Amino acid sequence: MKTTEIEHSTIEKQAELARLIERFSSQDGVHATDISSLYFIRSSNTTVPIYQVHEPALCIVAQGKKVVMLAEESHHYGISDYLVVSVDLPISGQIIQASAEAPYLCLRLNFDPHQVLDLINEPACSANPSTGSRRGLYVSQTNLPLLDAVVRLVRLLENPQDVAVLAPLVIREILYRILQGNQGESLKQLVMTGSHSNRITEVIQRIKQDYDKPLRIEELSQLANMSPSSLHRHFKEVTAMSPMQYQKQLRLQEARRLLLSASADAADIGFQVGYESPSQFSREYARLFGLPPISDIKRLRRDQGHWSY
Structure with a gap:
């Protein structure tokens, strides 16, 4: 397929995704679907920053624009981009382009890191543990194969009897497309057992579990099998902030x-x-x-x- 044909097909898929999301979310808010990990978000207005601890998910904006703040970093994304959050991160999100005529429309697909780990055992997705750590959030450019898979997943909602059998297969394809993207290595490192990034995810879970207790860096260092200075450095590479x-x-x-x-x-x-x-x-x-x-x-x-x- 020629470049112009790919671009035209991509625009058509983006428009179809927007129509489907609008169909299944007639009012502003967060809408659950018959696919348990899939949600639609609609807003007819821009918003103030909204704070949350974002769990691992793929987010694709079909209409409008949004900015996500992670510590001091800002990540903008719109209809030509997708956002991947691969580890629990405290963020703020602000819709910066939306109106009653053209509401903000977004798809969020939650995923379990174990689903990704299962995929990287496949030869086409294999990776080796890195000595560095990768950020647990990134924005990348949407491509036609990913959009096509996402649209097919949403279309399953039109035939609920197909969801139980086909949705897991399409979700697996979507995760595969993310791993094959130009920043897929970041996601691989965060789920791969033994990598520095993966050890930081264990530390994150411990901090979440004991968030109301005093922070004990020595215990966290032992959990990650790192020195305190190494823990601090890798933790900041993944989360953009210190453990504290x-x-x-x-x-x-x-x-x-x-x-x-x-x-x-x-x-x-x-x-x-x-x-x-x-x-x-x-x-x-x-x-x-x-x-x-x-x-x-x-x-x-x-x-x-x-x-x-």
């Missing part, structure tokens, strides 16, 4: 969730997520979210627009 900064993000995002869902005192919530000083909790909360806890929660409840993208 990562834990702080987890604590503050969980505190915000608890404050939104309960009427508990802010100081009590601070203690609950691991802070020993109410003043330190309030100060760090304001630094991340822009306002102290009570003022921030009042703003969120007033706006009635806080939901996870």
Whole structure:
């Protein structure tokens, strides 16, 4: 197929994906589907930054634009790009292009790293453990084979009786296409047993499990089989932040969730997520979210627009 034909086919697939997402998400919000790992997101408006701990997933924007912040890094993506998050990361996401006439339309396909590990045992996807670590989030350019597989997955929703048998096969193809992409090596290294990146994912899971407890770098170093300095370096390569900064993000995002869902005192919530000083909790909360806890929660409840993208 000639370059111009590929470009034309890619544009057609992008338009078809937008039509399908709009069909299955007639209102703004996050929409679950009959495929348990597949979600559609629609918004008729741009948004303020929305904070979440993003689990491993592929995100493809079919219409509109978004920017994702990971620590101090900003990652922009729109209809010609896709986002891969390959390890649990605390991020903020902001829709920067959307309107009632042309709403933001996005597909999110969650995946289990074990699905990727199963694929890299195939000769076409094999990799060797790297001495370096790779970032757990990246944006890459969408290509026709990936778009074609994604559209076929969404089309399965038109025939629910086919989902149980065919969806796992198409999802496997989608993951294969990602691994074959120009940044697929990053995903390979994060799931490959023995790689530095994979050992950091084990540390991340421990920090998530014990986010409200004091951070013990020596224990984390032993878990990763690294020196403290090596752990710090590889952790920052994967997450763009130090273990302490990562834990702080987890604590503050969980505190915000608890404050939104309960009427508990802010100081009590601070203690609950691991802070020993109410003043330190309030100060760090304001630094991340822009306002102290009570003022921030009042703003969120007033706006009635806080939901996870």
